[in-house]
Amino acid sequence: MGDDEKVKDEALQIIGSFQVLPRLVVFDLDHTLWPFYCECRSKRETPSLFPHARGILYALKDKGIDLAIASRSPTSDIAMNFLNKLGIQSMFVAQEIFSSWTHKTEHFQRINRRTGVPFNSMLFFDDEDRNIEAVSKMGVTSIFVGNGVNLGALRQGLTNFSQNSGSSDENK
Ligand SMILES: [Mg+2]
Numbered sequence: 001m002g003d004d005e006k007v008k009d010e011a012l013q014i015i016g017s018f019q020v021l022p023r024l025v026v027f028d029l030d031h032t033l034w035p036f037y038c039e040c041r042s043k044r045e046t047p048s049l050f051p052h053a054r055g056i057l058y059a060l061k062d063k064g065i066d067l068a069i070a071s072r073s074p075t076s077d078i079a080m081n082f083l084n085k086l087g088i089q090s091m092f093v094a095q096e097i098f099s100s101w102t103h104k105t106e107h108f109q110r111i112n113r114r115t116g117v118p119f120n121s122m123l124f125f126d127d128e129d130r131n132i133e134a135v136s137k138m139g140v141t142s143i144f145v146g147n148g149v150n151l152g153a154l155r156q157g158l159t160n161f162s163q164n165s166g167s168s169d170e171n172k
Pocket residue numbers: 028029030031032126127128
């Protein structure tokens with residue numbers, strides 16, 4: 001069994017232990033899914049993801065949870081090129097990649113319009129405090145990741161999501 005398969009298996013177990021799940025999980029790109037700023041890279045390079053990222057994406061997809069991207073990268077062409085090379089571009093139902101003055105509130109409004117998923121049914125992973133702060137104010141469960149998305153962050157995210165959904169049945 002490869003590393004991706006092992007992580008996917010473990011992620012499936014983690015997801016399976018929660019009663020209430022988000023309908024959509026949104027990821028930042030730079031320093032969340034991959035360990036670099038893609039604006040500093042060349043399209044000719046071969047990118048790689050953080051070690052747990054692929055297994056987590058596959059597990060969420062397997063469980064019928066939709067995936068999306070919210071990135072403030074000024075080089076969406078490089079980002080899209082890298083997602084293609086990694087073979088994961090088609091996994092995302094929304095890919096909002098554009099630089100903005102706002103801390104991703106605009107990205108989430110677009111994702112909401114595109115998918116119809118309410119903010120309180122979304123879970124978001126990002127490595128920047130200001131994005132976490134702005135997006136959680138919209139009602140999205142937002143998780144800070146210090147060293148890329150990993151199984152610990154996934155567990156934390158689903159735990160916080162459950163707690164935030166605790167008082168209502170709307171997210172089931
Ligand atoms: Mg980032």
